[in-house]
Amino acid sequence: MTNRIRIATRKSPLAIWQAEYVKTELLKHHSDLQVEFVALSTRGDKILDVALSKVGGKGLFVKELEVAMTDDAADIAVHSMKDVPMQLPQGFELPIICEREDPSDALVSHHFNSIEALPQGAVVGTSSLRRQAQLLAIRPDLTIKVLRGNVGTRLQRLDDGEYDAILLAAAGLKRLGLEARIAQRLNKDDLLPACGQGAVGIETRQGDERIIQLLKPLYHRETALRVSAERAMNRALDGGCQVPIAGFALLSDDQLSLEGRVGSVDGRQLLKVAEQITLVGSDDEQLAQAEQLGLSVANKLRSQGADALLAELV
Incomplete structure (x- = not known):
């Protein structure tokens, strides 16, 4: 059917929200389009008793x-961009990156309204080595306890008293109508976001022009440039969403800046590099320049010892 599009999505409430968002945006531009969901469980959804970094493999x-x-x-397929592997399998492309939501991390706690307010030795839940490395860099006294599952499951475990606080993406809480649960939005100086955090991406079969043309109105240039720089840095470091790598880009007029971080999981080492370039030329040329910025930041992190830190995880 030429007026039909089928969206593959995970079954979690946040993934369904993302698919619904894409459906709503598509129907704004193609009112006669028939949109169907294909809801699936992924390996990452099924393995909940260990940290992602120990599961192994990419594309979980x-x-x-x-x-x-x-x-x-x-x-x-509709994805949270921070979950998308840095290298797509042959036959697939990522032509559309939608407008970014709040990219920051959020502290959620019943009793404490900031990282600084957490008592000595407080138990903080997260499954992210990126969050763990940066949090321990500023509060080495804290106890990190693995926390997996969808947003609702994680909040319930906090409510049940297993943790003093947990760390989640602010975007996910906002999208699920749970913004009131946020005790503190963490600024990027303390916790730099994951590459692509807060952005929704749409994956297609390579060269599927009918589908790509339908999706084009959802493309957000600023977000695409920022996320392209972040992902290029992560790719050059052979990273993914399960390693302690953070990357965040900002675009102001034609100035694209990128900060990258690589940390040790105990927080004792935290490498930081920031760079800025002026974008010129066509959209394609600017995307290439954004990727070059990512490569440059990655190379400078490598010169500081990033490879050795990441090798410790293997």
């Missing part, structure tokens, strides 16, 4: 969605 939240597209059971 996307592979099953790509299989659905390969099997022609779906036309596109």
Whole structure:
């Protein structure tokens, strides 16, 4: 059917929100389009008793969605950009990155309204080595305890008293109508976000022009430039969403800046590099320049010893 598009999505409430968002945006531009959801469970959704960094492999939240597209059971897959592997499998592309939501991390706690207010030895829940490394860099006395599951599951475990506080993405809480649970939005000086955090991306089969043309109105240039720089840095470091790498870009007029960080999981080392460039030329040329910025920041992190820190995780 030429007026149909099938969206592969994970089954979690946040993933469904993202798919609904894409559906709503598509229907704004194509009112006669028939949009269907193909809801799937991924490996990352099923393995909840260990940290992601110990599961192994990349694409823990996307592979099953790509299989659905390969099997022609779906036309596109909607992802949180921080979950998308830095290298896509052959036959797929990521032509659309939608406008970014709040990219910051959030502290959620019943009794404490800031990182500084947490008592000595407080138990903080997170599954992210990136968050762990940066948090321990500023509060080495804290106790980090692994926290997996969807947003609702994580909040329930906090409510049950397993943790003094937990760290979540502010974007996910806002999208699920849970912004009131945020005790503190963490500024990027303390916790730099994950590469692509807060942005929704749409994956397609390579060269599927009918689908790509339908999706084009959802493309957000500023977000795409920022996320391209962040992902290029992460890719050059051979990173993913399960390693202690942070990257965050900002665009002001034609000035694109990028900060990257690589940390040790105990927080004792935290490498930081920041750079800025002036974008010129066509959209394609600017995307290439954004990627070059990411490579430059990655190379400077490497010169500071990033490879050795990341090798400790293998």
